[in-house]
Amino acid sequence: MKKGRLDVISGPMFSGKSAELIRRLTIQDIAQKKIVVFKHGLDDRFGRPQDISSRNGNYLSAISVTKVAEMNEHLDFDNLDLVGIDEIQFFDRDELVALCKKLVDEKGISVIVCGLDSDYLQVPFETTAHLMALADSVYKTSAVCMQCRDTDAVYTHRVFGGDNRVEVGSDNYEPRCRSCRVNVK
Numbered sequence: 464m465k466k467g468r469l470d471v472i473s474g475p476m477f478s479g480k481s482a483e484l485i486r487r488l489t490i491q492d493i494a495q496k497k498i499v500v501f502k503h504g505l506d507d508r509f510g511r512p513q514d515i516s517s518r519n520g521n522y523l524s525a526i527s528v529t530k531v532a533e534m535n536e537h538l539d540f541d542n543l544d545l546v547g548i549d550e551i552q553f554f555d556r557d558e559l560v561a562l563c564k565k566l567v568d569e570k571g572i573s574v575i576v577c578g579l580d581s582d583y584l585q586v587p588f589e590t591t592a593h594l595m596a597l598a599d600s601v602y603k604t605s606a607v608c609m610q611c612r613d614t615d616a617v618y619t620h621r622v623f624g625g626d627n628r629v630e631v632g633s634d635n636y637e638p639r640c641r642s643c644r645v646n647v648k
């Protein structure tokens with residue numbers, strides 16, 4: 464029986480999460496694995512709604528969905544090796560966890576997911592946190608702090624915008640390190 468695994472890539476904004484997801488999926492694509500890639504419909508940055516984009520300019524064709532149920536319509540379990548999912552924090556926790564378990568444990572299909580670990584108040588995103596706990600591997604990314612410029616930034620700081628948990632738009636945020644994040648409160 465095929466054996467699947469679950470890998471999670473997670474960190475703050477501007478830390479190259481999507482670039483790492485694209486890199487991993489690309490090398491599997493070169494190996495002619497059968498791959499389906501999903502992204503959340505909320506994230507249409509860089510104007511290519513059918514792609515996962517990274518800030519280094521790379522992209523990968525992806526199916527844009529807003530609900531986990533929509534993913535099922537695109538999954539042919541008998542003809543699939545790998546599923547990639549970007550921006551997992553936007554998806555329902557229980558639904559996405561159930562789908563990942565089904566793919567990995569029942570179907571032997573590997574899953575690589577990518578998303579923010581916590582919101583601008585440093586509260587973990589439930590979907591990401593849960594998948595991290597179940598994963599075979601977790602790769603934490605960090606950015607460069609926009610205040611001191613020389614320390615690993617692990618937080619997404621909201622510069623502009625209201626109090627809603629999700630405010631889409633990278634202009635509203637900057638990565639900050641532990642020291643600089645503490646100092647603004």
Ligand SMILES: [Zn+2]
Pocket residue numbers: 608609610611612613614639640641642643644
């Ligand atoms: Zn700093």
